[in-house]
Amino acid sequence: MTLLLAPALLLAMLAVLGAGLLLFGTICRRITVTGHLWTIIWTQSCLLIVRWLGWWERRRLERDTRDAQDIQSELLRHWLRRNPIAECECGPDEQNSKSNRALFRSTYPLTRVTDYQPPGTCCAVEAAEQGMKKPWKLLVSRRCSGQKVIFPIMHDALRNYVQGIAVSFDASLCTSRETCRRQKACRFSYTHSCPPTHSGIPIAPDVNPGFFNKLLSYGLSTPMAGQGLPAGPDACYIHLLFALSQRALVRLEAPGTAQLHNAFLLLRTRWQALVEDIDKGLICMAxxxxxxVRRKLEDALTPDLKRADEIRHEVEEGFEGIARRLWPDLQMVIGKDAGPNDPHSDALRNCYCKGVALYSPIYTTGQGLIGINLWPRCPEASYVLVPRSLLFEFILEENAGDNEPETLSIEELEQGGCYELVVSSSAGIYRCRTGDICEVKKFYNQSPVVRLKYRLDQELSLRGERTSEAQLYQALRCAARHWRGSELVEYCGTESRLLGNAAGASDAHYVVFVELHGMQNLTEAHKNKLDQYLQEDSVTYRSLRNKGSVGAARVIVVYVGTFEALRDSVIGLSAPNTNPMSGHIMRGQDQVEFLLQRCIT
Structure with a gap:
């Protein structure tokens, strides 16, 4: 915290160190001076600040994971003391930890997200009005049920988010010496416009401490004038334009994989305009x-015919592995993964960014920071649970369907076991079932390392059969291979009963809305491929189809940008959706009607 309390003094000290680092690097020819001297010194100084903070928070995480069980017990005692009924029975030491857990479970029943979201209200705003501690920010997101959910983020939780961002950023730097030397990166970041609540609490779609963006803003390819643009295609175009203009990028960053995927889709459709802008040093008038803003951006864009020809050549060679070909020094692509059945991550990993590490740095939910990914180059994202962030409980996977199942603590977990995650936070959210089923891959000291497997309630059922989100996505991927000229951008599945009259007179059936890039007029033969692969994957579903109990799965193509518009209509913010693990099974009738109004076929 000394770092945050005395920023001016520390910045002055690190500026001197940054100047020394610049001189040393220049002498050793490890840092190429290509810009203004002050900009380079400032960039290196900011980098030193972030690296120091990352080193400090990593040490703190190491200490905490070694004492994870004790820290969780202390959090438990802390929250029991906040309850006047339980305070008198709360044990003061470790010998009473087991009885404290039993007391906590009897005092607070298991809850779900919907218990904290009464229609038209927000528990955090009400708490502020009643004189309780005012939240630092309200995190707003959307569940696949179509429900808008709002979670309060308290000031004491900010430290945990700082730790997660600092440690993951430092981990990404430490994976490559070349990355540490040259810090040019492209970050697809956007601003949002939403008025605060009448109590003065800011509302945002993500929890990102702003000073991190400010510290690293000088190390980005996009000039300052382009970093504050509102979310939308124009802002994405500017970020992509300046990223393409610089061959020596080492990182691509975005809040989530969806924003990175959208950037490459924009490259596919507008690469000729981008090449022309780089050739002339001007920005498209469209x-x-x-x-x-245009004047400042054009001042920063230097005409480069050689680079324009190079981009044109690479695009004409095809888009598979194009990220590494456009930026030969690219080390990592960073964005929060949206779960195991995410088309955006698959498109990046298997096509555009093939051969480049895809790093999902942190695992968060609306309740707070859950885990940090310490292994940037591991293809399967795993997260170390942060002991001080939340109080964790776990429900065995086989008991996750029960209303009041028994819960386990960290020390009761087994490697290889699968559990539903239950969390309690300082914002007054107690024993909330996240619906995330996680597998314990291993232990990092005393703290479990988890991998998200799937979300509960993400399945379709018409006649007692169960088709999971994973089965639906696998069948959709197989079907999409037959849709020549089309790329799957986004999808969601629902049941025909939610379509009302639009379902027609046919038997009950699955309905899958898809957003495609490229050819969008699918033939009936193309669409029927989905039902074919669903039958191949599920014996039960095939039996119901043969008996005529259910109809053929129906594919509906929607216009490009429909799912982003759907999210904005629910959340009320024009900003990227950065809340991962939201699932792809739609249960809100209003949202289904929204999609039907924007269907192509």
Whole structure:
């Protein structure tokens, strides 16, 4: 915290160190001076600050994971003391930890997200009005049920988010010496506009401490004038334009994999305009940019015919592995993974960013920070649970369907076991079932390392059969291979009963809305491939189809940008959706009607 309390003094000290590092690197020819001297010194100084903070928070995480069980017991005692009924029975030492857990479970029943979201209200705003501690921020997101959910983020939780961001950023730097030397990166970051609550609490779609963006803003390819643009295609175009103009990028960053995928889709459709802008050093007039912003951006864009020809050549070679070909020094692509059945991550990993490490740095939910990924180059994202962030409980996978199942603590977990995650936070959210089923891969000291397997309630059922989100996505991927000229961008599945009259007179059936890039007029033969692969995957579903109990799965293609518009209509923010693990099974009738109004076929 000394770092945050005395920023001016520390910045002055690190500026001197940054100047020394610049001189040393220049002498050793490890850092190429290509910009203004002050900008380079500032960039190196900010990098030193973040590296120091990452080193400090990593040490703190190491200590905490060695004492994870004791820290969780202390959190438990802390929250019991906040309850006047339980305070008198709360044991003061470790010998009473087992009885404290029993007391906690009897005092607070298991809850779900919907218990904290009464229609038209927000528990955090009400708490602020009643004189309780005011939240630092309200995190707003959307569940696949179509419900808008709001979670309060308290000030004491900010430290945990700082730790998660700092440690993961430092981990990404430490994976490559070359990355540490050259810090040019492209970050697809956007601003959002939403007024605060009448109590003055900011509302945002993600929890990102702003000073991190400010510290690292000088190490980005996009000039400062382009870093504050509102979310939308124009902002994505600007980020992509300046990223393409610089061959020596080492990282691509975004809040989530969806924003990175959208950037490459934009490259596919508008690469000729991007190449022309780089060739002439001007910005496409079709972009609705303010005149002052356009002028500053064009001042920073130098005409480069050689680079334009190079980009043109690589695009004409195809888009598989194009990220590494456009940026030969690219080390890592960073964005929060949206779960195991995410088309955005698959498109990046298997096509655009093939051969480049895809790093999902942190695991968060609306309740707080859950885990940090310490292994950036591991293809399967795993997260170390952060002991001080939340109070964790676990429900055995086979008991996750019960209303009041028994819960386990960290010390009761087994390697290879699968559990539903239950969390309690300082914002007054107690024993909330996240619905995330996680597998314990191993232990990092005393703290479990988990991998998300799937979310509960993400399945379709018409006649007692169960088709999981994973089965639906696998069948959709197989079907999409037959849709030549089309790329799957986003999808969601639902049941025909939610379509009302639009379902027609046919038997009950699955309905899958898909957003495609490229050819969108699918033939009936193309669409029927989904039902074919669903039958091949599930004996039960095939039996119901043969008996005529259920109809053929129906594919509905929607316009490009429909799912982003759907999210904005629910959340009320024009900003990227950065909340991962939301699932792809839609249960909200209003949202289904929204999609039907934007269908192509």
């Amino acid at each position: 972009l609705g940019l303010p005149a002052a």
